[in-house]
Amino acid sequence: MRLLYVLLFLQLSLIVVAIPSDRANLFNGKKTTEPEPLKKNEQPYPKAKVQKSEDHKNAGTPSADAKSAGEITEQPVRSPQPTDTDQKERKLLSSQTDEGGIIFSDDVRQCILNEHNMYRRRIAKGEVPHMPAATIMNELMWSDKIAEKAREWANKCEMAHTPQGYYCGLDGYDNIGENLATRTTSADGLNSDEKLKDAFKWALNSWFDEYKNYKFITRTCSKVCGHFTQMVRDSTEKVGCGIAMCSGGVKGFRPGIPSYLIVCNYGPGNNFANQPPYETDASKACPQVRPTRKDYLCTGNGKKGPEKCEDKTNFCSTWKEQGKCKMCNNPYYQWMIGVCPKTCGIC
Template identity: 25%
Template structure:
């Protein structure tokens, strides 16, 4: 079973895989530098449910009920987001995106078995993040999300990854404060070693490398969204996306009347009371 993760930029991640000798697999040295792979044991039953805030679901749902899967995926993501430690003052509640789901399913159906190219994850001008899972046997969405969530054991808020050669980007994408739209797809890919390919896309993308250690602002739940709170999650997302990483500074220095700031920083300029 494999997880691929998408960095924010083109920076490469560790390609080494610590794996029991009798199950060790070599990683292709020509792997796309935008991806990294974790190889885990084929059956992860011993870790299922450990420390996970959501009740484990054992019934496979691939995917006989579209609405049931959507509900399960949303509930699990939002429960994870509500349960972060320390608590979050600006964590947005996730909602289902049919467009993100369609895009995720399109990539899953191609059986590419890796993170999709960044330019294939632009929806209505917004770049989306992505988590993927390769499995040799069918899993529930609860199982798939649990695998991504399991990286939380290697993450410490304010510090980031707790040791070298561990990956946390699937987990940090789950809890990225302003990634509030999610859509997922899964496909059966019979010709490969891993026959089931799970894909979730998150809009806007998380995992900004400058903020990876703090994927949200810590503080009392919903402190940044008074009057717009659903059980600890904010419900007032900004509908725009900044195209530059330093828009807050640019806004303070030049103001939104400046042509560059106005063009490149629509979220910072247009969303004064929403979560940006």
């Protein structure tokens, strides 16, 4: 019997927003006034904002309600060994949890990582039609911590994004990007590593294919393109994905019909509206965190933070006492780590 399948995608970047100097908008929409020291002695906050969901069809970044279809297959390329702060013993074969989430084998995890870096390398090499070449594209590494959270969310078998702030602080990042994909399948549709690989290749290919909807020069979308911009965000350092086999269906998609739900998270997400997803200036050097250029990507394990670990103002200690170095639920964080990296413990 022919299997009927439907494609559906959701994508969200969870970000702490950099704000203008005359006011601040919190993640949850609450407003707070900027402190006097910032007004009188420092440059304005950069004007970046989160794209509203109702604008996703014409926006350069994804929305919480973006829906679409389509995605990848290309030969995997060599990727560095994944690193994480806590290395865990991995299984030779993937296995399913009681909730439906699947714990990857090394082979599946490496396939997901290779596929991500293959697409990023294509962008860096200038191989994608109508897309300029990226010049400081980070090579992604795998994060077990991020992947574990992705699997936990996939276990819920619901086509919905995580609440705002859900990932803040995860693996040391103040913002995590999130891509979702779901598809109907047979009851045994994920019972082998090869089927798991195929599921992820389908999802990643669909997300990347949204480049056709993105205009780099104007930073706008003709249709949904946020999954693509998240996949090729050059400053992203790590990725972690999860998948669940939902025998009772995915809520908000096809309840009652066996389906799988894929969640891929990116740290940091940095998928800001009205900003290009990657740098195109050939004079730029690779960032400290990925200091070595190899096969068009920036790789290696360097240090985070600025080259010189020094504050740019004498107000940093005062602002830290006021809680402005706090990572989560703090509209000043992104600006503070640029102005007060030493005081805020960034370097």
